[in-house]
Each structure stands twice: as structure tokens, then as C-alpha cells.
Amino acid sequence: MGHKACPAVKPGMLNVHLVPHTHDDVGWLKTVDQYFYGAKNDIQRAGVQYILDSVVDELVKDPARRFIYVETAFFWRWYREQDEATKATVQTLVNEGRLEFIGGGWSMNDEACAHYNAVIDQMSLGMRTLYDNFGTCGIPRVAWQIDPFGHTKEQVNLFAQMGFDGLFFARIDYDDRKKRIEDRNMEFVWQASHDQGSDGNLFTGVLYKHYSPPPGHCYDVNCNDQPIMDDSRLKDYNVNDKVADFIEFSKNKSKAYRSSHIMMTMGDDFNYQAAHMWFKNLDKLIKYVNARQAEGETVNLLYSTPSCYLKALHDSGLTWPSYQDDFVPYASDPWAYWTGYFTSRAAQKGYIRKSNNVCKQLTALFQTEDMTSHPNRVDILRNAMAINQHHDAVTGTEKQPVADDYVMRLSEGTESCQQAVNDAFSLAGLPKQSFCNQLNTSSCDVTEGHDQFVVTVYNPLPRAVGHWVRVPVTGLSATVADGDGTVVESQLSPIPEEVLRLPGRTSTATYELVFRADDLPPLGFRSYFVSVSASIAVSQHMHKAPRQAPLSNGHVTLDLDPASGRLARIRTDSADVAVNQTFMWYHGYGSDKNDPWEPQHRPTGAYVFNPVADAIPIQPKDVVILEGPLVKEIRHSFAETWVSQVTRLYTGEPYAEIEWQVGPIPTEDGVAKEVISRFTSDISSNDLFYTDSNGRQMMERQRDRRSSWPLNVTEPVSGNYYPVNSRIYIRDAASQLTVLSDRSQGGASLASGQLELMLHRRTVQDDGFGVGEPLNETAYGAGLVVRGRHWVLLSDPAEGARLHRDLAQRVFMAPQLSFSVAEDTTVEEWLSGPAPKQFTGLNALPVNVHLLTLETYKTGQLLIRLEHQYEAGEDPELSQPVEVNLQDLFTTLDITAVEEYGLSADRPLMEINRFDWNYNTTASRQGGKQEAGQRDTTADLFMVTLNPMEIHTFVADFQTL
Numbered sequence: 027m028g029h030k031a032c033p034a035v036k037p038g039m040l041n042v043h044l045v046p047h048t049h050d051d052v053g054w055l056k057t058v059d060q061y062f063y064g065a066k067n068d069i070q071r072a073g074v075q076y077i078l079d080s081v082v083d084e085l086v087k088d089p090a091r092r093f094i095y096v097e098t099a100f101f102w103r104w105y106r107e108q109d110e111a112t113k114a115t116v117q118t119l120v121n122e123g124r125l126e127f128i129g130g131g132w133s134m135n136d137e138a139c140a141h142y143n144a145v146i147d148q149m150s151l152g153m154r155t156l157y158d159n160f161g162t163c164g165i166p167r168v169a170w171q172i173d174p175f176g177h178t179k180e181q182v183n184l185f186a187q188m189g190f191d192g193l194f195f196a197r198i199d200y201d202d203r204k205k206r207i208e209d210r211n212m213e214f215v216w217q218a219s220h221d222q223g224s225d226g227n228l229f230t231g232v233l234y235k236h237y238s239p240p241p242g243h244c245y246d247v248n249c250n251d252q253p254i255m256d257d258s259r260l261k262d263y264n265v266n267d268k269v270a271d272f273i274e275f276s277k278n279k280s281k282a283y284r285s286s287h288i289m290m291t292m293g294d295d296f297n298y299q300a301a302h303m304w305f306k307n308l309d310k311l312i313k314y315v316n317a318r319q320a321e322g323e324t325v326n327l328l329y330s331t332p333s334c335y336l337k338a339l340h341d342s343g344l345t346w347p348s349y350q351d352d353f354v355p356y357a358s359d360p361w362a363y364w365t366g367y368f369t370s371r372a373a374q375k376g377y378i379r380k381s382n383n384v385c386k387q388l389t390a391l392f393q394t395e396d397m398t399s400h401p402n403r404v405d406i407l408r409n410a411m412a413i414n415q416h417h418d419a420v421t422g423t424e425k426q427p428v429a430d431d432y433v434m435r436l437s438e439g440t441e442s443c444q445q446a447v448n449d450a451f452s453l454a455g456l457p458k459q460s461f462c463n464q465l466n467t468s469s470c471d472v473t474e475g476h477d478q479f480v481v482t483v484y485n486p487l488p489r490a491v492g493h494w495v496r497v498p499v500t501g502l503s504a505t506v507a508d509g510d511g512t513v514v515e516s517q518l519s520p521i522p523e524e525v526l527r528l529p530g531r532t533s534t535a536t537y538e539l540v541f542r543a544d545d546l547p548p549l550g551f552r553s554y555f556v557s558v559s560a561s562i563a564v565s566q567h568m569h570k571a572p573r574q575a576p577l578s579n580g581h582v583t584l585d586l587d588p589a590s591g592r593l594a595r596i597r598t599d600s601a602d603v604a605v606n607q608t609f610m611w612y613h614g615y616g617s618d619k620n621d622p623w624e625p626q627h628r629p630t631g632a633y634v635f636n637p638v639a640d641a642i643p644i645q646p647k648d649v650v651i652l653e654g655p656l657v658k659e660i661r662h663s664f665a666e667t668w669v670s671q672v673t674r675l676y677t678g679e680p681y682a683e684i685e686w687q688v689g690p691i692p693t694e695d696g697v698a699k700e701v702i703s704r705f706t707s708d709i710s711s712n713d714l715f716y717t718d719s720n721g722r723q724m725m726e727r728q729r730d731r732r733s734s735w736p737l738n739v740t741e742p743v744s745g746n747y748y749p750v751n752s753r754i755y756i757r758d759a760a761s762q763l764t765v766l767s768d769r770s771q772g773g774a775s776l777a778s779g780q781l782e783l784m785l786h787r788r789t790v791q792d793d794g795f796g797v798g799e800p801l802n803e804t805a806y807g808a809g810l811v812v813r814g815r816h817w818v819l820l821s822d823p824a825e826g827a828r829l830h831r832d833l834a835q836r837v838f839m840a841p842q843l844s845f846s847v848a849e850d851t852t853v854e855e856w857l858s859g860p861a862p863k864q865f866t867g868l869n870a871l872p873v874n875v876h877l878l879t880l881e882t883y884k885t886g887q888l889l890i891r892l893e894h895q896y897e898a899g900e901d902p903e904l905s906q907p908v909e910v911n912l913q914d915l916f917t918t919l920d921i922t923a924v925e926e927y928g929l930s931a932d933r934p935l936m937e938i939n940r941f942d943w944n945y946n947t948t949a950s951r952q953g954g955k956q957e958a959g960q961r962d963t964t965a966d967l968f969m970v971t972l973n974p975m976e977i978h979t980f981v982a983d984f985q986t987l
């Protein structure tokens with residue numbers, strides 16, 4: 027569309043841009059399908075199909091009317107079932123700027139709990155769908171995050187790289203809003219990248235109160251405000267009151283903003299099911315307010331869109347303030363810190379993370395899917411993942427049946443993708459593989475039910491890695507042979523008691539076979555032949571060890587307190603600190619007795635974390651130390667049987683692994699419990715700590731402080747919680763203690779030397795923000811049990827980034843196991859058989875480069891994203907720019923042509939042309955990158971230079987070698 031279709035504004039007046047909109051959650055109180063159809067209206071009167079039907083009818087009636095649509099997951103469902111005539115009408119409305127796509131992601135993703143890889147994927151899915159069907163007129167120009175519960179810097183950087191001109195959102199801290207209104211700082215340029223200079227800038231506007239219409243002016247079928255009654259011969263004529271009220275509200279609001287324009291969001295959740303009501307009243311409102319101009323009134327109402335409003339701001343030529351921090355955590359009042367959702371539904375969060383890399387690279391490498399058929403098998407998971415990034419999905423703030431629906435979609439998507447992966451493996455020459463999706467409970471049919479099987483370990487990373495394979499077995503000894511016939515050292519580790527008694531676990535396995543799959547090739551696999559025997563090989567079994575001696579794996583040494591057996595000290599090659607770690611739990615406000623609550627005693631719930639006091643330690647009980655040749659374990663049990671953990675030192679690794687298990691959290695006593703793992707050290711971190719932003723840029727956090735307003739500390743615990751997508755660390759001049767997580771969690775440092783992560787929570791009361799039920803997950807008749815991992819790193823701070831950048835990718839893109847039965851085969855027959863024992867799809871990339879994306883784009887084309895995974899200054903060597911030759915990437919494919927695209931992969935980078943803004947800045951750190959679109963076209967097109975934190979997106983033509 028461009029901006030040609032933007033309505034004329036009136037100079038010298040306050041132009042009020044009325045933006046008709048609907049906020050359509052891709053699942054919350056109802057499932058995404060129920061919302062689409064308008065099913066279960068007893069839960070919520072909401073049917074998206076009627077909204078789109080009705081809006082299109084109303085837009086056709088009057089070319090002045092405008093409407094924005096945001097959630098592509100819904101739009102696409104609706105559009106594909108329209109007849110050709112309606113589709114043509116919609117095309118016209120889009121081409122003329124009357125129906126405008128805003129946001130444009132498949133869902134409006136959450137920012138605190140969503141990993142950047144998943145954000146990019148879900149935005150790309152939505153934006154590509156729009157571009158492919160509507161061309162340049164379908165490109166959303168404005169990012170629209172009006173409901174997510176806090177806003178992160180990396181999310182905004184990603185939006186900038188996707189070509190957006192601006193961003194609007196509603197939810198910021200109540201005191202921040204107050205100050206921004208006073209200072210007229212509601213609109214500013216967010217400098218969202220430490221490293222990418224103006225390429226990471228995005229104009230950002232905070233909505234005045236929320237995304238609702240002004241009070242008294244909701245004209246929706248779901249609202250109870252009075253319509254405009256404008257026949258003076260009839261009763262209740264109210265035009266004068268309505269007009270005066272709207273003008274007054276507009277003038278008050280404009281005091282918070284700097285230009286002669288304001289934007290008025292005219293709509294709300296699932297509004298416009300009967301669009302006629304809205305538009306008829308808005309037509310009248312515009313008519314009667316603007317009629318006052320003849321009497322000297324200076325307010326001018328117009329139908330508009332966020333991008334037309336943004337253009338008006340840009341045309342104003344004003345110089346804007348700037349901002350470099352972020353907007354987490356979010357508090358809606360002094361006792362409502364929305365920091366519980368960082369951890370809510372910990373199992374679902376883990377499953378979402380795990381589903382990210384089930385299938386993309388291999389299916390692209392082998393071109394298993396017909397890209398002309400939709401959905402293909404990969405699309406099903408892509409769609410499920412995109413829906414799961416919604417701000418009531420990955421957040422865990424949905425009703426239980428909706429959570430079940432999200433998980434079911436991931437499960438269906440995973441199975442479908444695994445079929446596609448099986449085809450890829452088959453094209454590589456492997457027999458049919460089983461994937462054993464229950465390995466998180468140490469269960470697997472193939473390895474438990476058969477004496478001989480082949481384990482294939484696939485590495486999705488672009489460089490060789492080693493991986494510790496753990497597979498459940500029922501035998502008492504085992505032999506592992508690699509593809510050369512060499513016996514690989516292995517050991518048997520007894521499955522912890524707490525895992526054996528997991529509710530619902532039916533496995534008969536009592537041991538896990540552990541071995542190291544070494545040197546797994548980039549984007550490749552190795553297979554191992556395993557024979558299990560019922561006879562005992564004593565050498566393979568782990569032995570109990572005394573608790574006095576330190577445990578070491580060659581790089582990490584753990585000293586234990588001789589009396590309690592608990593961790594007392596961590597020593598590595600470059601640091602040595604006292605550290606203890608324990609489980610604790612917070613007693614949350616609220617009770618199942620339905621006591622009346624006051625604001626300062628708001629119940630802790632799905633959104634809000636509201637502890638009564640500091641955390642209560644869970645006393646340790648037993649410690650058992652098991653030593654084997656490959657791994658040493660400290661098994662801790664506690665006074666409460668619903669927590670346990672195993673600390674592992676794998677030979678030669680730079681980390682200690684803590685596998686935690688929490689649940690069923692008892693709430694029979696009527697007390698909400700929120701369980702944390704707290705590390706206390708003698709590191710002098712004072713009040714500083716560091717958390718990642720969407721798994722990417724690192725953010726410095728200061729306890730009890732915000733960068734842009736004086737913090738009134740009402741909640742010393744939950745007000746200091748931040749989202750941890752992948753890592754949190756503290757440091758002083760000598761030491762850095764980093765904890766990597768395998769899923770999103772809340773984290774904090776509540777005292778110098780301390781850091782904690784919230785693992786799991788169960789509440790007894792609703793917290794009053796709409797979901798209408800306590801966060802009370804159950805399975806098999808008891809509270810849900812969750813099992814996850816932390817990798818604990820201790821180093822000199824100078825080595826911190828080198829360790830956590832690499833290891834975070836190893837957690838995120840962990841090698842994947844698959845299995846085939848080999849019962850009637852000898853190892854010799856397997857070795858001489860046709861199946862490849864290893865495969866390499868990629869020539870290894872430099873260690874500071876990540877292969878973020880490898881997917882089939884369109885038939886015969888690949889989508890490739892390469893990422894520099896270090897920030898400037900993090901590491902003297904690895905933070906340097908790095909070159910990659912795209913023609914050298916693959917072992918089985920030859921790249922023949924390449925074009926650089928914007929981050930969302932919808933259009934070539936050359937087509938992206940963003941607004942420039944005038945702004946004042948105090949930022950000390952500016953990236954040195956040349957502007958987007960300025961790549962030297964005379965240079966070798968296949969050579970890519972990656973500067974710190976850059977992601978380059980390519981669509982490549984290829985030939986199979």
C-alpha cells in the first residue's frame with residue numbers, strides 16, 4: 027500500500043487517529059479453534075470468523091473506514107475458506123489500505139518466555155503468508171505487542187531487523203507509565219541492539235492506558251456503553267455529551283504525547299463480531315466531533331491505522347527521546363508483579379523449547395517435503411510452535427484445557443516431523459528410526475525391550491560436538507560399539523528412585539546406559555551398536571563413594587561439606603569459590619479457603635508471583651555419591667519427598683549438571699508453593715546480575731533499581747525477578763558463576779553472591795487477571811512432576827562468554843537420539859551392512875557462527891540464517907567479525923545463487939526501507955555496522971561478513987551433488 031492511502035490530517039489541529047481493532051488471542055480461555063469458530067461462548071463470547079466476515083462487509087460500505095488485523099493464524103484460517111469473490115474484495119481492501127495487516131506474526135508472541143529462534147520462526151510464518159498472498163501491500167509496517175506482559179530488548183531488535191518502522195504496546199510498569207506521561211516520554215526511539223547501531227533502532231509508542239477505547243466509547247456488541255443517539259426528536263439524545271466527553275479525553279491524552287497527533291485504539295478483545303455497531307457509531311462520532319470545527323474546535327477525528335499515525339509522527343520532524351533498557355518485569359500495581367508467568371507451566375515451557383529443533387535441518391538437507399502441498403509434515407510443527415509462542419501459551423497463563431490443546435498440537439507436530447526426519451534418514455541409508463519421546467522419564471520401548479539396538483545421535487549444530495548419551499535399559503551390562511567396530515567406554519547408572527516412582531511411568535528400566543558420542547559431525551550423525559546383557563559386569567556399575575573426598579572431572583572440582591554432603595565449593599582451572607545450592611520454596615499469598623483478598627495480599631497465580639516472605643529452605647536428607655569412569659554423581663534427597671536432584675560431573679566437561687525434579691507439589695494444606703533452586707556464593711556481585719534477553723543479548727540488572735524511574739520497592743522478591751530464557755550470571759573481578767537453563771524460568775539475585783531460578787509452581791487461587799483459575803497442574807491424580815536441567819559454570823569472567831555462548835547452544839540444540847532394533851544382527855553384520863555409520867551435512871562453521879536456520883524455502887530453495895553469536899567486547903577473539911563462504915557450507919548440496927532477505931524471510935533485503943528518526947541519545951555503545959541494504963554488490967555474493975550479533979538471512983538456489 028505504501029502510505030498513499032493514509033487519510034489526510036489537518037495541520038494546526040489535534041488529529042485523533044481512530045484505529046478500529048480487535049485483539050484476538052490465539053488461545054487463552056478457549057482453544058484457538060474454539061475462538062475461531064465462536065464455540066463454547068458460555069466461556070467467552072468470541073468468534074473470530076464472525077469478526078472478519080463482518081468487518082469486510084462494513085469496510086466495503088465506506089472507503090473512509092479502516093480496520094487493522096493482527097493475528098495471521100486466525101486471518102489465514104478465515105481467508106483460505108473464502109470464495110474467489112470475497113478473496114478479491116479482501117485484496118482490494120488491502121491494496122487500498124482500508125484493511126491493513128499490523129504485527130503480522132502467526133500469533134502476538136510473548137516476549138519474556140519466547141526464545142529468539144522461535145520468535146523469528148513465528149514472525150516469519152505470519153509475514154511470509156501475508157507477503158505471498160498480498161505482496162507489498164500485505165507487509166505489516168508496525169509491530170503491535172499490545173497485550174504481552176512486558177517487553178524485551180532483543181524482541182525489538184528482531185523487529186527492527188524484520189523491517190518494521192515502529193512498535194506499539196500497552197503494558198509497562200505503573201510508575202514508569204506515570205513518569206512517562208508526566209515527562210511526555212510515551213514515544214521514543216528504542217536503541218535495541220548493543221551492537222548493531224541504528225539498524226537495531228525502533229520507534230516505540232506506549233499506549234495511553236491500555237488498548238481499550240476511551241471510557242464510555244465502546245460500541246461493541248459485547249459492551250454496555252451507550253450508543254450515539256442523535257435524533258433530537260427521540261428520547262435520550264446524547265450527541266453533545268458524547269462529543270464533549272470524547273474531546274475532553276482526547277485533549278487530556280494529548281498532554282502525554284509530543285506531536286499534534288494521538289492514536290485512539292477503538293476496540294478490545296474479540297471486538298467487531300457485529301462490526302456494524304462499531305462503525306455506525308464511529309461514523310457518527312467523527313461527524314459530530316468534526317462538526318465542532320466550524321465553531322473553532324481544534325480536534326479532528328479520522329479513521330486511521332497505526333502505520334498512518336506513525337507516518338504522521340515521522341512527517342512532524344520532531345526529535346524524540348531514546349531508550350536503551352527494556353520493560354521487564356511488568357507490574358500493574360505495587361503488589362502485582364507479573365513475574366510468576368516466567369515459570370508457570372514449567373513442563374509446557376520445556377516441551378516448547380525441546381520441540382524447536384525436532385526436524386528442520388535434516389528435512390531441508392534431504393528435501394523430504396513437497397513445498398507445494400500445505401500443510402506438509404514440517405508445517406504442522408511449525409504451526410504448532412508459532413501458536414505456542416502466543417502470550418497466553420508459552421507464558422502458561424491459559425486455562426488448563428487450552429494448555430492441553432497447545433501440548434497436543436506440539437505432540438502431533440513432533441510426530442509428523444519425525445516421520446519427515448525418518449524419510450531423511452532413509453534417504454541417508456538408515457533403517458526406520460524410533461524416537462522414544464518418553465526419554466524424559468527414562469523410558470524407551472526399543473532400548474528396554476531389546477537386547478540389541480542401534481542408537482543414532484544426530485547433531486543439529488554447525489560444528490562437531492560431543493554428547494553424553496543416556497538410554498534406559500533393563501539389562502545389567504552393555505557393550506557399545508562405534509561405526510569402526512571400536513568398543514566405546516560405557517557405564518550403567520542406576521535410575522534415581524524419584525524417577526522410578528514417577529506417576530504414570532510404566533517402564534521396567536532400572537539403569538541408564540551412559541556413553542559419550544564423541545565428535546558428532548556438524549549437521550550429521552553417528553550410529554552406535556549396543557548389546558545389552560543380563561549378566562553383571564561389575565566394572566560398568568557406579569560405586570558408592572565416601573563423601574569427604576572432592577569430586578573432579580578434570581576441569582570442575584566439587585568440594586562437599588563433610589557433615590551434610592552438600593556442595594561447599596566449586597573449583598575450576600580459572601576460578602575457585604565457595605558455593606552452596608539448595609531447594610527452597612516461597613509461600614504464596616492466597617488460600618483455597620477463598621478468603622477475601624486485599625490488593626497487597628493479591629494471591630500468587632498464573633501471572634503474578636506474590637510471596638508472603640523470603641523462601642523457606644527444604645532441609646537435605648540423604649546424600650549418595652556414585653562414581654563411575656565416565657560420570658560422577660551426587661544424589662540428594664530432601665526432607666520433602668517432592669524435590670530431588672542429581673548433580674553430575676561428566677569427564678572432561680567444563681560444567682556441572684544439576685538435574686532437578688520437582689513435584690507433585692503438595693497443596694493439600696491450602697498453601698501455594700513456588701519452588702526455587704538457590705545458589706549462594708562468596709562472589710562479590712553486590713547488587714548486579716545478568717540475564718539474557720530472549721536467549722540472545724545479555725542485560726545487566728541491578729537489584730531494587732530501574733534505569734528510567736525511581737523504583738518504589740514494594741515487592742523485594744518478585745519485583746527483582748527477571749525472565750531467564752537461557753542463562754543468568756553473577757560475577758566479580760575474579761569469578762563468574764553462570765547457570766544455563768533448558769527452558770524459560772524466572773530468576774533473580776536477591777543478595778550479593780546469590781542467584782536463584784524458579785523451577786515449578788502450584789497455586790491454590792486465581793490471581794484476578796482473567797484466567798479465572800488457579801495454576802494447578804495435575805497428572806495421574808497428583809500434582810504434575812517436572813524434571814529439568816541446569817548447567818553450572820564457574821570461570822574467570824574473561825572466559826565467561828566463551829563458555830556460556832557455546833554451551834547455551836549445546837543446551838538449546840542438543841543432539842537428538844533415535845533408535846532401531848538390531849536383534850537378529852551381529853555387530854560384525856551391522857558394521858559390514860549398507861547403513862552408513864556416520865553422516866556429515868555441513869562443513870564446520872567457525873565457533874562464533876551459529877546456523878540459526880536451515881529450512882526448505884520454496885521448491886528448490888533453501889532458507890539459511892547465519893548468526894554471529896557474540897556481542898562486541900565479550901571475547902577478544904570470538905567477538906571479532908567473521909567471514910563465511912556460503913558455497914562452502916554443505917557437503918551434499920551446491921549453492922548456485924543467493925539473495926539476502928530481511929530477517930522475517932518474507933522479502934529481499936533490498937525491498938526494506940525503514941523510516942529514519944531524529945533522536946537524542948546518551949548511549950555509549952554504538953555498533954560499527956554499515957547500514958542495511960548497503961552490502962557491497964561488487965564483492966563475492968557468496969562471502970558473508972558477520973559482525974557481532976548480526977543475523978543474515980539468505981534464500982539460496984542449490985543443486986544436489
Ligand SMILES: [Zn+2]
Pocket residue numbers: 049050051173174417
Ligand atoms: Zn491477549
